[in-house]
Amino acid sequence: MRNAIFNRRRVAAAALAATAVLTVTAPSAFADSTPSQAATAKAPTGDGAKGICKREPKTEKRIERALNRLGGGADTLGSVARLQQRVDNAKKEGHTAIATYLDHKLTYRKGLVTTLQQRQKDLKDVASWCASNNNGTK
Numbered sequence: 001m002r003n004a005i006f007n008r009r010r011v012a013a014a015a016l017a018a019t020a021v022l023t024v025t026a027p028s029a030f031a032d033s034t035p036s037q038a039a040t041a042k043a044p045t046g047d048g049a050k051g052i053c054k055r056e057p058k059t060e061k062r063i064e065r066a067l068n069r070l071g072g073g074a075d076t077l078g079s080v081a082r083l084q085q086r087v088d089n090a091k092k093e094g095h096t097a098i099a100t101y102l103d104h105k106l107t108y109r110k111g112l113v114t115t116l117q118q119r120q121k122d123l124k125d126v127a128s129w130c131a132s133n134n135n136g137t138k
Helices: 002-031 049-070 081-094 096-132
Strands: none
Touching: 049 096, 081 096
């Protein structure tokens, strides 16, 4: 037990010393450096079709799962109906601030349904394009 405490203190002291050294030397080391490669990345040369085609089946399942959840009944977590029930309950209880907050969430969630339905339609077009273009490698 005593050795474990001693070792922890030793590690903590070494970490503190390393932090102190980095704090003193780091500002001067980074002051004159040029931007990193991530900041000066090259522009894309393609549209990423191959990757989109590769991820299309998983994306379709993810959208379908989200739409099923959003379209579920009042007993389904994350559904529009459940959030609508919460808004109605807040209004019934006279909690106007809560009702307003939840109503704004409800508006967003209803818009999300529309957006996901549009993406689902677009993804069907992508799937047919991928099938006719050798999964984006043409």
